[in-house]
Amino acid sequence: MAAPAGEIPQLTADQKSHAFVCCTSQDKDFADGIVAAVQAHGFICTTEKDFVAGVEVKDNILKAVSEARRTILILSKNFIKSEFGKFEMLQAIRNSYKHSRQTVVHVLVDIKDEEIPGELSTVTGIDARGRSKEDVVKHVVAVLMAPDVPMTAAISGFVDSTAHGLAWSYYYGYLKLILPGFIDRVKRSEYWQDEVNKRRIVPKLFILLPESCFCWPTLTDNDSKIQKAGPLEEFTANRSGNICRSYRNYVYKVQGDDGEEYYFVAEYATPLLSLYEMSEGKIAGLDNTQKKIQRQLFQHVLSQILSHSQAEPCKDAYYLLPYDDAMPDGGNKYPISELITKAIKEELGK
16 A cells, blocks of 8 residues: 655654544444554554553543544444444544644544534545545545644633533532432431332432533423422531531422322532533633533533542432433423433332
C-alpha cells in the first residue's frame, strides 16, 4: 500500500495516538478493517481493545479521546442508538472545544444525511456509503495527514469545568447532607408506618436526570399522573452562617398499571436546571451542544462521586434516573410516571 504523501504528523507530548476509533460491537469488523489499513500507513490508532482492564468504560473513553490527535466516529444506525456512542461523540466534541481545534471525524456507514446528529453538523465527514474500503481508507489517511484546523468558537476554560463543579457542589452542598439519614426519615414517615403503604414505597431518593436539563417546578407539572402526597420530616443543619437551615424532600404517589398506588420521593438534580438556564441566557455563552456535553459529564462525575468509598454513608439511599425527555412534538413533557413506576417495581422486586 502506498505511503501517504508528506510526513506523518508528529504527536505532541500528551498525545499517544493519531486516532482513537470509536464504533459499536456490530460495526467492529468494518472498523477493524479501516484501522488495520490506516496503521499500515504508519499511523498509530487506538480502539476499545486498548482500554485498561478494571477501569470503567467511560473513564477509558475519556482518556483515549484526550490522548488522541483525532477521534474517528464510525457513524452507523447502531452507533447513534448506543449510550456509549453518544458519550464518545460528545466527549470528542468537548475535546475539540478544549483544544480550540477540530479533532473529530465521522465516517458515515449506513445512516441517511438527515439522521446525522446535529452536534456533528460542522464536523468533517467521510462518506463510506457505497465506496470501496480502499477509497474510504484514502480519505481517512488524508484527514489524519491534514494540519490542525482552528475552531471559530472555542469553549472557555470555566465552561469546560462546569459539570465537575456542579457535581461536586451538588454532592457536598446537598446530597452529602441529606442522604445519610434519608432512609431513616422515610421509615419514620406515615408512608412507611402504614403496613399497606410500606410495601409500596422505596426508601430512596430518586434523582431525575433529564437530557434536556429542563426541570419542572414540581413532578405533577411534568406528569399529571403523579400526585402530591406530602413532605417528609425536615432535616436541618447549621450551614455557612445559616442557622438551622431546612432541607425538605417531598413524597409523591403514582398509580401503576396494576391498579396499585406507589409512593416515592423524587426530585430533579437541580444543577441541571442551572445548565439549562446557562444555555438559554447570554452570560455563560453555553450553546446547546456544550450543554449536552456538560449534562453527560455531570452524570458521569456524580455517579463516580456517589460510588466512592468516602461516600459510603450515602449508599443505598439514592437512585439515579437518567432519561431522554425529548418528545415527538418538540416538547419535554415526558411521561415520567411510567419511568418511575418501573424503577419502583424493580426496587420492590415486583
